[in-house]
Amino acid sequence: MKNSDQLLSGKTALVTGASRGLGRAIALALAKAGANVAVTDLLIENEAVDKEKLAEYGLLASYFSETENVRTLSTADEIEKFGSRSLGIKMDVTNSDDIQKAIAQTTDKLGSIDILINNAGVMDNMAMLEYQTEKMWERDLNVNLTGAFNCIRAVWQQMKQKKWGRIINISSFVGLSGAFAQPGYGASKAGLIGLTRSVALEGAKNGITVNAVLPGFIETEAVKLHDPKMIDRIRARTPMKRMGTPEEITPLVVFLASDGASFITGAAIPVTGGADLFVF
Template structure:
C-alpha cells in the first residue's frame, strides 16, 4: 500500500490505459478520481462527438465506457473513488472537478495525464488545421490545463507527482499522424520544463512513453497492421495495459522522489532500430 493516504486523478480513464492505471493506483492504496470525456450515465450526441473524434463517437454509449464501474471497483478495494465527466480541453471544468475532488477525496497529490486522441490519421495533403489543432488541444494543452489546476495544491503541500502519458512516437515520429506526433513530443517538453519548476517544491514530473499497447482503441486497427507492428517489435507482441500501470504506480510513489524530467519508454523494444 505504497500510496496509502494519497489522492490521484487520472484523465481519460474510461477504458484502455487510463482504466488500468486508475485500478493500479487504487490497488496501491490511493483514493482515485476516475475522469473522462465519456461516462456511462450520459448518453452523448454521437454525431456531435463524431465531428470531434471518430474514436469517441465509436465508443460512446458502448460497454467499453467504464468510468463509473472503474470507480465502483476501486471502492471495493476499500478506497474512496469518484467517477466524473471531465473534458481536459475545458479549463473551467477542469478547475471545478479538481476542486470537487479536493472536497470529496482530498487534494490531488498524483496526476496522471492520460487522456488522448489518436484517430487523426492522414497524409499531410489530407490533414486539416482543425484536426491538427484538436490533437494539440487534447493531448498537450489538456495536460497543461490539468497540471495548472492541481499545481497550487501540490505546491502548498510540498509534494506532488505528475505523470504524463506521452508515446514513443514522440521521438520516433508518427507516420501520417503529424498532430499526434507533435503533441506527444510537446508533452516531453512540457514534462521537462515543469520538472525544473517543480523540483524546488517537491513535485516530480515525468513522462511515460508506451509502445504499441493492446487497448480497445488499438484493437480497432486492421489485423494486418497489428501483425506488422508485432513483426517490427523485438518482443514480437503488443504490450498490455497492465505492463504500463506498474511504472506509473512506481513514479507516483515515495521511492521515485529523485526521478524527475525523465521520459521512460515501455515498448518491448519497438523504439530501437529493428533489423
Template sequence: MASQGKTALVTGAARGIGRAIALRLAQEGINLALVDLSDDVDDCASEVRKLGVKAATRLVDVSDAEAVASSVAELADELGPISILVNNAGLVKNIAPTGKMAVDAWETELAVNLSGPFNLIRALVEPMAKAGWGRIINISSVAARGGLHFQAGYSASKNGVLGLTHTVTLEYARYGVTCNAILPGVIQTENVKAMPKGIRESVEAMVPARRMGEVEEVAHLVAFLASEDAAYISGAEIDIDGGTRLNSLTLGSQSELRERAEAMARAFEE
C-alpha cells in the same frame, strides 16, 4: 511503495491504459478521482471501490480549462487534496499526410493531447508545491520521438508533452513535486486486440520483443513513479515499448504505412 491514503487524479480513466492505472493505484491504497468523457468511467469507479478505496468521477473535456479547474476543485473537496496526477487522456482525430490534414483535427489533437495535460497541471501543481509533495505522470508516446506517418498532430502534441514535462521539473522539483513522461509503444487495449490478425502481426514484427505491451505493464510503471521510491526521478522520459524506439515504424510502402497508421491510431486513442 507507501502512497496509501493519498488521492490521484487519472484522466482517460474509462478504459484501456487509464482504467488499468486506476485499478493499480487503488491496489496501493490510493483514492481515485477519475476523469473521462464516457459514462463508462463510473464502471471503473465501481471496480476501484471494491479494492477498498474512495472514488469519484467527473465527465470533463480536458481541453476546457475552466471545466478542468472547477472539476478539480470539486474532486479535491470530495476526496481530499490531489497529490498525484496522471495525464492519460488522448486521441487521434485524423489520419492523413500533413499537407492534407484537416485544420480542425490538428487543433483538436493539440487541445486534448497537449493543452489537456497543461490544464490539469496548472490546476494542481501549485497546491502540490505548497504541500511539499506531488507526482505528475504524463503519458506521451513513442510517436513523440520520431514521428509517425499520417499523424502530424498526434506526434507533435505528444512531443510537446515532453517539453512540458521538462519545464515543470525545472520549476517545481525543488518543492518535492516530480514530473515524468512515459512513452508507451503499442499496448494491447481493447481496440488493439480488435485489429485484423495480419496488421497485428506486421506491427509485432517491428517490435524487438516481438509482442505488444500489456496495459498492466504501463500501470505498474505509473504506480512506481507515483510512489515515495521514485522521489529522485524527475524530468525523465521512460520508454515502455519492447525496444520499439530502436527500430522503425516508418518502413514500407505508402499503402502499408497508411494501414499501419490507422492501426496505430486505434491503439493511441485509449
C-alpha cells in the same frame, strides 16, 4: 482491504481519460496501491451525447459511446470495492470549467490532489499530411498537449503548498520517433516530453516531480480496432514480437507516483518491448 503500508496509501490521485484502456488500468493500479482515485473522462455512462458532439470528439469516442463501452462510473465503483475511495467524474481536459469542477469535487470528497496522471488522448486522426486539416491538427494538440498543460496548472498550487506532488504524463515513444500519417499525434506527444521537462524544472524546488511514460504499442480496446494487417506489422516490427498489455505500463506509473521515486524528475521513460530500437 486497505492496508496503511501500501505504496500509495493516504494519497489522492486524479487520472484523465480513464473510461477505458490505459487510463482505466492506471486508475485501478493506483487504487490497488492504496490511493484514492478520481476517475475522469470526456465520456461518462448514462449521459447522452448528441451525434454532432460525438463527431467532434472523434471516431473512437463515437464507437465506444455508441457500443456502450464507457466505464468511468463503473471503474470508480470497482475501486471502492478494494477499499479505496473513488469518484467517477465527467471532465474534458480542454474545458477549464470542467477541470476546475472536477478538482473541487475531488478535493472535497477525496482530499487535495497528490498525483495527477495526464493520460487523456486522441489517436484517431490518421491521414497523410496533404489530407490533414487545421481542425484535425488542432484537436490533436488541444487534447494531447494543451489538455495536460491545463490539468497541471489546475493542480499546481495544491501540490506546491504541500511541497509534494507527482505528475505523470502519458506520452508515447512516437514523440521521439515520429508517427507516420499522424503528424498532430507525433507532435503533441513530443510536445508533452518538452512540457514534462520544463515543468519538472519548476517543480524541483517544491517536491513536485514530473515525468513522462512513453508506451510502445499497447493492446488496449482502441488499439485492437486497428486493421489486423497493421497489428501484424506492429508485432513483426517490435523486437519482443508482441504488443504490451496495460498491466505492463501500470507498475512504472505506480512507482513514479510513490515516495520511492522522489529523485526522478524530467525523465521520459520508454516502455516498448524494444519498439523504439533500430531493427533490421
